[in-house]
Amino acid sequence: MTGKQYAVVLRSPGIGGWFAVLICQRFPVAMAPLALVFLGHAVTGSYAVGALLGGGHALAEAAAAGPLGRRFDVRPTPRETASVLGVEAAAFAALAAFAPVLPVAGLFALAAVGGAISSGAHGGLRALLVRVVPAERRVPALSLESTVSTTVWAIAPALVAVLAVLDARLPVLAMALLAGAGALAGLRLRDPGPPPVTARAGLWRLGWPAMVYDGAVMFGFGAVTLALPVLLTGFGARADLAGPVLTGCTLAGIAGALAYGARAWKGTPLAHAMLLATGIALAIGSAALVPSLGPAVALLALAGLCLTPALTARAVALQDRLPRSQWAAGFSGMYAAGGLGYGAAGLAVAWLLERTGAQAAIGLCALAGAVPALGSSALEVRSTARVPAEYGSGG
Template identity: 40%
Template sequence: MAYRGLAGTRMAVWSCVVATSRLPVAMAPLAFVFLDREVTGGYTRGAMMAAAYTAAEAVGAPLLGARLRSRPFRREIAVGLGVSSVFLAAVALVPAAPAPVAVALAAVAGAAGAAAPGALRSMVADLVPAKDLNSALSWESSLNMAVWAAAPALVATVASGWSATVPFLVAAVAALAGAAGVCLLPEKTGRPEPAGRRRGTAGPLASAWRIYLTSAAAMYLLATVELALPALLEQRDRPLAYSGPLLTGFALAGILGGLLYGLRTWPGGPERHSVLLLYATVAVTSAMAAAPSVGTLGALLLLAGLCQAVVLVARNLSLQRALPTSLHPVGYSLQYAGSGIGYGISASATGFLLAHVPPSTTVLIAAGVTLALTTAALPGRTHRRRDRTTRPGTGARVGEPGGRRS
């Protein structure tokens, strides 16, 4: 069984930390939209807070990720998530704060925990045998998709049933739980080389630029789908509460797509898969702008989720193969930053466009931008770097897909 090697107490704790640390990130965009709708009756302020949150993540991820080369992983993750928890709670306590203050609170909440995803992804190499590393990365991707599946429904249900401030309290508790859980994990032991041996890292990191750009393109489109969906429903005279179940279906389809992708080794390689399926996602998203009914819109979202799942898993596998192990923490943080940049720019653009053009036009513009970014990543190939260490009993190098991936 593909996941048999992942069974164990440490992996269970790690999985809980991944889920709780990612839940605030998954909840935040839609939560900001509902908060703005409740406080001001509009969407623009919420989109700007979402943009500040994700843009701050983009800045914080590489800066805090670089700190991990010389500092303990557990302490850095715990402190970051703790600070994020405090500022998420502050958003709930002062929902009608002036716009500059609200945007600042969102930005600090996003930046503080930005190193956690890359750090946790790097830590998993110490928790499982080398032969199960690809399975662990695929499991992490599926776990993230599961969190994104639960978060929209959670936000929509809680915000509609109680108050738009409650999702931020839930997110604060989740971040605090992640900070506590990481202290139960062993410290990262695969320490990078000493400072005197850190030369030559810029070149390998820069060689993976196509992966970072593809990540930005994927998240640019995802941000528009999330933030414009309530307005798209309103354009069709449908309740805003439908956005929660629709986005949950999108994420559930992503989980299924990720599992299907891991059933076998597909020809072409993960980098090519991420580009091709991103093109497919663009095509499906474009069709959403003209969807005549909620049922058609839901079906297109399911198909987009299947395609998006392959993009998410394949880009992680691509980066794993492209960089040496010592650069994985920084590389994953740069990838996360690329995703945050794409999401943040899209959130700002979506907020602006929704105030000036119909939601359907906003979706089409986002699809066109994603198409251009994906095409820009086509020339050439990312240079691959593999560790020389071989997996016990397989003869395959660590970081290479071997056999069935999941």
Template identity: 35%
Template sequence: MSRKLLLWALVAFTSKAPVAMAPLALVFSSRQSPAGYSLGASLASAYVVGEVVGAPLLGSRLSRSRMKPQLSVGLLAGALAFGALPFVRSAPAPVLIGLAFLAGAAPAASPGGIRAILTRLVTDESVPRALSAETTLTQITWAAAPGLVVLLALQVHAGAPLMLGALLAAAASILVLRLPEPPELESATSAVASMTRTLFSGWPVYLTSAASMAMLATAELVLPALLEERQVAVGWSAPLLAGFALASAAGAVCYGLRTWPGSVQAQSLVFLTAMAGCLVLVTVLPGMPGIAAGLLLAGIFQSGVMVTRNLSLRERLPARAHAAAYSVMYAVGGLGYSLAASFSAMALNLASPSAAILGGVAITVLITAVSAIAERNSVGNAIRGFR
């Protein structure tokens, strides 16, 4: 650890916390309005759509000019949108939806840009450990965010979580300017191969991100219904999901402690398959102990997916495309989460919660298989080209 890395960790936390808090904070901010939870769900959906749209559009520009000012402006715009929402709660729904969209879209390039800065602050040999540390920080933040939102919304004010998110995003917009500016990474071939084509070449890795987030959506959104089916209090869903996130943080620490056999691409596919198997266990093992065991194991393997997919993308694409590629992967992961959420909602209307989870796992396994075949073909083509 150094001063630069500690500063980076502070920037990462202050930029990630508003993202982790946003969906639930938007729901609580609208709870007492005439439209109630319906409006809150619409605002949360608009926020996620903003992230999905903003990440590739803004992230693709990070490699063209200085990165830090762009990240700072995006975070500041997101902070202003977050801060405005509690003060215009009585405004028409389209205005609120527009602000929620802006809050998601404006800083959407920051996860990819801040990760790219991290990988250039350390040596190549330390990148896996650094990305493991980032995953640990992310999972701890996600584990703490729901409880903090509920506490502030119920004990302080319905708009307090959004105001805290605005303050954290504003702090991140200032702190990011103190980080070292990544060097310009333009190569002689950049004029020949367009950035769009370069980014698209990483699509098998993006698929693993979509698969991982689809499984996460299936686990999170079907869990309350599964608990009811097993005659377990629905209130247990919060500590179970917090345990899932903390197990993922522990798994990230374990991954960073040593070098693992096989390529990062193979590791990613193994972790994805293991995570799917653990979610199947959730539907088979009896009672809450069985659900908890399956979720904790799935969380451990999910962290491996998160680290290895970042390493895979870093190996697959040139350095000048890393920041943009991380942003595209972030957007594809959000899309996978949204599609799985829609599937889960339909499945719960037609079948049992256990069947809904199994259906989500089956789709994820199919996506993983497509990604594995694409990775194998790309490696084969590279070998033939070398010969």
């Protein structure tokens, strides 16, 4: 089976409305880092304040994703989606309207609220998706979700840049409008209802290897993103070529996600995730060793090709481990871990660049990410070999 997998998913009842909400939820998150930098600079004259707002948004999102994802496990998804996206819309609308007169603390608080309040929606919408599509189509369904999310992340910075030319507050206003549209569309989501609540004690015990995996993989790949301009200049190229190179990695990731979901692959999703994580580490590590630009860029594109399906496969493996009533919290925990891993990569790269250079920094971060990603997954393989899976995919 190839594209027929996707056709079945797209014919699932209510899936069109689900994708509409997904897009409205993802765009504000993807626009926020650059939009908040521009806004902070416009109203204070300082890019440092803009970075502070972006950092506050990201940290609040990471901190709140797990607890707020849990709300989607015990409440109807339409009502919860509408509530959190409505508050997010209000926070960003207030930020756009009152930014010129607010103190930095006020700007930071609104940016943090906008990041935190809807952070559980990532896992909540993913959990809803795997509840409403046929159980045997969850891999193509999650591949489509990853494809849409990756596409949004590719488009969002360009949209912010275009709007900011007119007024630095316009991107934040657009974020508010998109979140508001998502809140209205969320009320129309088709939801079979939250599953029966089970004991919560096993969530972190069962889910921590997947969360370590996402954090570690994003640590390794985040180092590429953050060190790429310096890497390019080291090869004698212009730093602004980082944009096209990262776009190429994004397109490769979309292709990888679609290829992964288009057919059934031998082995378990956990085995797929481990194989793909190995491919990412080898590609990035090799890019840190080659002596010329062309092969390095090709290897980074190969890492991008593996990245999106790797995260998809790991999400499917986690779903197999958790009961239905913990899917949203588990997916949200993975999302938060990925954000923390990316943020940690920024700190590591900042420290390593001046001491080792870009290629060594990228290689060391790739190795540092691969070890916990593969080690935690190996421990999960051992535990599942000893104890049969408790819950299965659950449909």
